[in-house]
Amino acid sequence: MKIKGKSWKFGNDIDTDAIIPARYLNTIDAAELASHCMEDADPQFASRVKPGEIIAAGKNFGCGSSREHAPISIKAAGVACVVAQSFARIFYRNALNMGLPILECPEGAERIQRGDELEIDLDSGVIENLTRKEKYTAQPIPAFMQKLIKAGGLMEYVKEQMTGRE
Amino acid sequence: MQKTMSEKILADHAGKSEVFPDELVEVRVDFALGNDITAPLAIEAFKKSGAKKVFDRDRVCFVPDHFVPNKDIASAIQARMLRDFAREHDLRYYFEVGRMGVEHALLPEQGLVLPGDVVIGADSHTCTYGALGAFATGVGSTDLAAAMITGKVWFKTPHSMKFIFRGKLRPWVGGKDIILHTIGKIGVDGARYRAMEFEGEVIDSLSMSDRFSMCNMAIEAGAKVGLIAPDSTTESYVSGRAKRPFKFYRSDPGATYEAVHEWDLSSLEPVVALPHSPENVKQVTEIPETPIDQVVIGSCTNGRLEDLRLAAKILKGRKVARGVRCLIIPATQLIYMEAMEEGLLETFIEAEAAVSTPTCGPCLGGHMGILAPGESAVATTNRNFVGRMGHVDSKVYLSNPAVAAASAVLGRIAHPEEVLS
Numbered sequence: 001m002k003i004k005g006k007s008w009k010f011g012n013d014i015d016t017d018a019i020i021p022a023r024y025l026n027t028i029d030a031a032e033l034a035s036h037c038m039e040d041a042d043p044q045f046a047s048r049v050k051p052g053e054i055i056a057a058g059k060n061f062g063c064g065s066s067r068e069h070a071p072i073s074i075k076a077a078g079v080a081c082v083v084a085q086s087f088a089r090i091f092y093r094n095a096l097n098m099g100l101p102i103l104e105c106p107e108g109a110e111r112i113q114r115g116d117e118l119e120i121d122l123d124s125g126v127i128e129n130l131t132r133k134e135k136y137t138a139q140p141i142p143a144f145m146q147k148l149i150k151a152g153g154l155m156e157y158v159k160e161q162m163t164g165r166e
Numbered sequence: 167m168q169k170t171m172s173e174k175i176l177a178d179h180a181g182k183s184e185v186f187p188d189e190l191v192e193v194r195v196d197f198a199l200g201n202d203i204t205a206p207l208a209i210e211a212f213k214k215s216g217a218k219k220v221f222d223r224d225r226v227c228f229v230p231d232h233f234v235p236n237k238d239i240a241s242a243i244q245a246r247m248l249r250d251f252a253r254e255h256d257l258r259y260y261f262e263v264g265r266m267g268v269e270h271a272l273l274p275e276q277g278l279v280l281p282g283d284v285v286i287g288a289d290s291h292t293c294t295y296g297a298l299g300a301f302a303t304g305v306g307s308t309d310l311a312a313a314m315i316t317g318k319v320w321f322k323t324p325h326s327m328k329f330i331f332r333g334k335l336r337p338w339v340g341g342k343d344i345i346l347h348t349i350g351k352i353g354v355d356g357a358r359y360r361a362m363e364f365e366g367e368v369i370d371s372l373s374m375s376d377r378f379s380m381c382n383m384a385i386e387a388g389a390k391v392g393l394i395a396p397d398s399t400t401e402s403y404v405s406g407r408a409k410r411p412f413k414f415y416r417s418d419p420g421a422t423y424e425a426v427h428e429w430d431l432s433s434l435e436p437v438v439a440l441p442h443s444p445e446n447v448k449q450v451t452e453i454p455e456t457p458i459d460q461v462v463i464g465s466c467t468n469g470r471l472e473d474l475r476l477a478a479k480i481l482k483g484r485k486v487a488r489g490v491r492c493l494i495i496p497a498t499q500l501i502y503m504e505a506m507e508e509g510l511l512e513t514f515i516e517a518e519a520a521v522s523t524p525t526c527g528p529c530l531g532g533h534m535g536i537l538a539p540g541e542s543a544v545a546t547t548n549r550n551f552v553g554r555m556g557h558v559d560s561k562v563y564l565s566n567p568a569v570a571a572a573s574a575v576l577g578r579i580a581h582p583e584e585v586l587s
Contacts (some may be wrong), residue, residue: 093305
């Protein structure tokens with residue numbers, strides 16, 4: 001699967017409070033959560049991000065709280081992929097469980113600037129920076145996670161198990 | 167083969183003789199919990215899957231504690247989802263307002279999470295139970311939903327890091343200072359995906375309360391779990407409360423660690439994490455004069471009876487400085503009751519602090535103490551991210567309860583000795 005879009009740029013240690021502040025956690029409505037996405041890191045983001053755009057960020061993206069509302073808000077805001085130097089572990093699980101594509105790519109995370117046009121091949125993990133005419137290769141997604149993704153996410157995997165039991 | 171505690175617990179719960187770092191394992195879950203923020207998403211996923219019942223009504227637990235007592239109508243609706251689900255599935259451990267506490271103080275207190283357990287919670291501070299020698303970690307709502315149905319969860323077996331603390335702690339230095347000091351040294355991703363193990367003579371002589379504070383904040387270094395090997399302190403805490411059998415695991419002497427840090431803490435003064443990161447740690451004595459508007463003493467990190475006793479030692483016979491609001495939140499109903507019996511609540515109220523029913527409230531900027539633009543708070547909580555306790559232009563300084571209480575009295579960040587002298 002290929003993704004093509006403009007990139008946004010964020011720094012290191014973007015925490016889930018910045019991605020979706022707790023003051024908005026009295027709802028689980030994805031569209032409502034999306035309208036506050038990244039608010040405490042960039043208050044303009046939610047109103048300006050366009051469907052299919054990409055977030056590039058530094059190390060430890062998604063650190064802090066376990067709130068799944070974070071990847072939900074990013075996905076519902078229309079973001080097609082998050083490329084980071086590294087991800088915090090709970091966010092990493094949550095993003096894949098939610099079906100939000102994320103790629104760990106230190107080189108790309110460093111080189112990509114705001115507004116760069118990117119083309120990402122999720123299967124190969126190759127990120128092409130069309131603006132800078134550069135290519136970066138992301139860490140491959142672990143085989144077990146790929147199995148989950150192919151099953152359609154964790155809950156589909158669980159459903160398969162439930163059917164198997166009956 | 168010589169193994170770490172984490173590897174042993176995971177192997178036993180996976181039905182394997184041994185597991186290795188990076189190995190993916192599907193393990194049995196002893197206890198799974200959610201709160202009023204995270205459980206609604208889990209309940210939704212549970213229902214969508216077509217599941218009819220939870221794997222074990224004694225092992226799935228809901229604790230509404232974040233936005234309760236209900237802060238607004240939307241929160242009331244979310245809390246009701248937990249109540250309805252708990253009733254429908256006859257969950258044995260659903261804790262209503264009036265019986266509840268801050269989850270990570272409540273569940274150990276009630277003997278529901280135990281040494282040797284695998285515990286998952288849809289709350290990042292689930293790692294608190296590592297203080298009992300449990301493999302306990304935070305997950306998202308979907309992982310919780312899956313475990314509610316199957317009683318299982320998958321993990322990548324973490325590499326372990328060992329932290330050995332030597333020396334003798336100075337007065338007013340406790341678990342909170344040790345963990346902040348550690349995060350200050352290794353950074354907020356210094357233990358990302360790793361199991362942190364804490365040991366040494368400092369840990370040996372630490373109370374359970376201080377141990378909980380330490381393991382609670384392992385997540386703030388990015389860790390999957392923070393563990394302390396069970397000993398006689400653990401034994402005396404657990405015996406009498408345990409609702410199930412439990413098992414002590416210890417790491418083998420020759421187990422493999424990715425890193426070993428050994429620090430002498432004899433000269434460590436109480437520390438504060440400055441805005442806006444838990445790694446931004448300074449000794450209190452090094453901080454220039456910093457006026458504050460609010461103090462919060464409570465949370466899953468420092469809302470236990472021992473924490474309140476420390477605060478009371480400072481506040482006894484003194485008043486909260488003019489212009490400062492001091493909020494004290496016992497973490498559970500039992501702690502509240504004990505604090506009342508010991509006269510601590512009287513001390514707080516006489517000092518003109520506000521004492522509240524248990525809630526996570528201000529820690530995550532939920533309710534019960536939100537900061538206005540430009541305001542600063544000293545809090546015994548665990549995170550000081552931008553906007554964590556309110557407006558994006560507010561600031562949070564993390565400290566231990568004695569420093570927080572001293573700061574309340576002096577209206578600025580203060581060392582407890584400054585108040586007592």
